[in-house]
Amino acid sequence: MNEQASVTLDDVRRVAELANLELTAEEEPRMQRDLNAILGHIDQLNELDTSGVPAMAQVSEMLGDTVLDRGEALRMDEVRPSLDRAEVLSAAPETDGRFFKVPKVIER
Structure with missing residues (x-):
């Protein structure tokens, strides 16, 4: 994964705020690690050659x-x-x- 795509602790805190989650100080670094791992897997998927795979909007289009x-x-x-x-x-x-x-039901 390239360095510019890594998730910072500030990113984790902002996403938690947007999702209305309260993360503890112990959970923040774990969430950062998990999110960076997910981005790493996405980077691996982006390396696949999909040029021969036709675009598809719905599975039903393939089933007809x-x-x-x-x-x-x-x-x-x-x-x-x-x-x-x-x-x-x-x-x-x-x-x-x-x-x-x-x-x-949601208090801010």
């Missing part, structure tokens, strides 16, 4: 109309009506008439 191992075929996507908003909201414990209202 084929039948899977268990006998089922992939269904075609089709537009169907969604649930009625008023009916769904009427079953909710609390709404503002347009959206579900839920209690706040």
Whole structure:
């Protein structure tokens, strides 16, 4: 792995802050080591020659109309009506008439 791609302790602290994680002083260097190991593995993968491998957005594009191992075929996507908003909201414990209202669970 090249030196410029290594994760610093400041990087670990910033990512932990963004993820709302509280890492102890003992966990920070371990997380730094783990993240650098992951980046090292990615660097190894980047060394592979994939020029002969066609780009693919979805696995289903490769399967097409084929039948899977268990006998089922992939269904075609089709537009169907969604649930009625008023009916769904009427079953909710609390709404503002347009959206579900839920209690706040993350404190900063």
